[in-house]
Amino acid sequence: MQEVTQLRKDAQTNGHQGSLLEKLRKLVLSGEFPPGAPLPELFLAEEFEVSRTPVREALKQLENEGLVEIRPKVGTFVRIPTRREIVELFQLKESLEGLAASLLARRGPVQEMEILKRNIEASERAERSADSARYAELVHEFHWTIVNGSDNSKLVEHYGRLMNQLAYHRIVLETVERPARMRASIREHQSVVDALLEKDPLGAELAMRGHVNASSLAAARGADAGAEA
Amino acid sequence: MQEVTQLRKDAQTNGHQGSLLEKLRKLVLSGEFPPGAPLPELFLAEEFEVSRTPVREALKQLENEGLVEIRPKVGTFVRIPTRREIVELFQLKESLEGLAASLLARRGPVQEMEILKRNIEASERAERSADSARYAELVHEFHWTIVNGSDNSKLVEHYGRLMNQLAYHRIVLETVERPARMRASIREHQSVVDALLEKDPLGAELAMRGHVNASSLAAARGADAGAEA
DNA sequence: GGGTAACTTCTTGCATGCATCAAACCTACG
DNA sequence: CGTAGGTTTGATGCATGCAAGAAGTTACCC
Structure with a gap:
């Protein structure tokens, strides 16, 4: 007992x-x-x-x-993910987030749009006050909001697996990416939201893929720069 | 029992x-x-x-x-995958195979091209002789050749998970898709290979996505038709 | 001194026993 | 006759014991 x-x-x-x-x-x-x-x-x-x-x-x-x-x-x-695997994961990330944005755009006006708009406003505030921790958090939320908003549970599942594998490196990568790309990243987020508001699946997908790709490149450069860590 | x-x-x-x-x-x-x-x-x-x-x-x-x-x-x-999950998985499949085709196109002339060309020839023979079992096998090989040819191990990994979840239904779905779409499917395969030979990543991606999407729609219709099984 | 072979140790891989808990069943009562 | 409650059943969840294998170590031989 x-x-x-x-x-x-x-x-x-x-x-x-x-x-x-x-x-x-x-x-x-x-x-x-x-x-x-x-x-x-x-x-x-x-x-x-x-x-x-x-x-x-x-x-x-x-x-x-x-x-x-x-x-x-x-x-x-x-496990030690190789540099190559990181690149592979980012390629997948671009594809999956592109799909998510496309699907979300197809769904028309949903509550996610408001959340995303407020996220961008908060991101701008964080950028102005140079609060990079808050900014990183908001970026994370932005991407997850879109993926969850895709209304595709299997996509969410696979995306989660992928992000888990990237999680260890995200800490390092975000640190490097943050200062340099804050402004550009916010602009890219905005263009994604614009396409979403216009219910333009293709535009949303392309904007999202462009954004992820730019972030990935910056992250890869950062990883190279801080490789000796 | x-x-x-x-x-x-x-x-x-x-x-x-x-x-x-x-x-x-x-x-x-x-x-x-x-x-x-x-x-x-x-x-x-x-x-x-x-x-x-x-x-x-x-x-x-x-x-x-x-x-x-x-x-x-x-x-x-x-597990009983719902109809909705099947649709979700096909959406993912389109995205992942699109990425695979794009990556393969970027790699330039590799041995995969020869394999794919021979696969199409064999598919045409199978279609002419109405050997649907052989045809299904060749379709399977075609798609896996492209995914493996992407040279992205993480993509291969996620694609494998995805196809496992679809495997149970593939039996049913292929049965329905096979007779009606054989010819169209071969043409679509050919256009994918054409884009690959031209090292056209975007063209290859679009051709692949179009093909997967068409197959998915046919499969979904088939699943509806044979839902009472 | 160098290399090899046996040995020791530490780890996993698997089998089994026991406690726990959900669900079905049976009984008794309204 | 239906239902509530207690009981039985049967499955999982976890702990533990034991054997097999891989590294690392030591001792011995050349």
Whole structure:
């Protein structure tokens, strides 16, 4: 009946909210473990106060998401996405966000339009006050609003997987992209919203793809510049 | 149930070839278990002569791939993709294959071009001899050749996930699409290859998207027609 | 001194036992 | 006759034990 008190007490100190999968994902994405670092099951099991079995399952999921690499009979390691894979992911990002914008434009006037307009206004404020953290957050919201607004659950699903794989690098990349491209990025967002308001699917797709492509190039340049980090 | 004995026989004759995950995936995609059917861990464990643990792991992977649904503390069930999800997946397919064609066109003259040309010739022969099984196989190869030829591993990965989710329906859909659209489909394939040979990324993308879209529409009509199956 | 082979250690991979919980069933009562 | 409530069943979720394999280490031979 109540012999589990010792487990519960310790579990509360670490915070017991969120699934183990999410906690492990955050652990990997946080960069606390550098790319290539091993993630032994037993260590994680003790860390999160569960047995190896659920840890194992979660790690397999993370492998499926491309965040870790499991070498059979050897161990699990934080995955190191190659430069090439980053480029590949950005190509996918452009395509998927282009589709999202196109689909959203087709849906006509929906509440997303208002959200996007307010997002741009907030972005301009953040840019004027040089609040780059807030700005990065708004950019993130802008893109997700469009993807979610596509009303295509499978697109959202695949986009989420993709962004997870980019998440680790986004921290680095955004840092580099932010200062230089803030103004241009806002203009590009505006042109996307313009096309959306005109219910112009093709225009919205092209504007979105142009924007993602420009951001990607800037990010790639930034990654090259800060490669020694 | 004779299906059970049949399974048992296959499991024994097949031995331990191929991973458990692949075997379970095939089991689900084969349609042997109808959508909504339960997949008890213990049953599968006995069937494939392993313990519940690896079965469990494989089922979680399949859930991640969208092929089964795991209801906590209840069980695992063959997933029923809704009509809407099928449409969503086809929209994604159009976008991803468009990207693939675009990337392949950028790569210039590669061996894939020869493969695609030969594929079209073979398709024409299959069409003339009304060999619809061979034709379906060639269509499958055509699309995968382009996606693999994109030289973008992440695109290949996402495309694979997508096609897995469509695989169950492809059987039905191709059956319907095949007779009516063979000729048109071959022409569309040819125009894709033409654009690829001219190293025209935009043309290749548009041709590919047009083709996928036409196929999707035909498939959707077919699915409506054969909805009572 | 260098290289190889056996060994030690640490990890995963799988099997099994037990507790938990959802759902079906059965009974009793209105 | 229908329904509410308790009970049984059967499946999952997790913990643990054990075996197999891969690195790293040491000792030995050339």
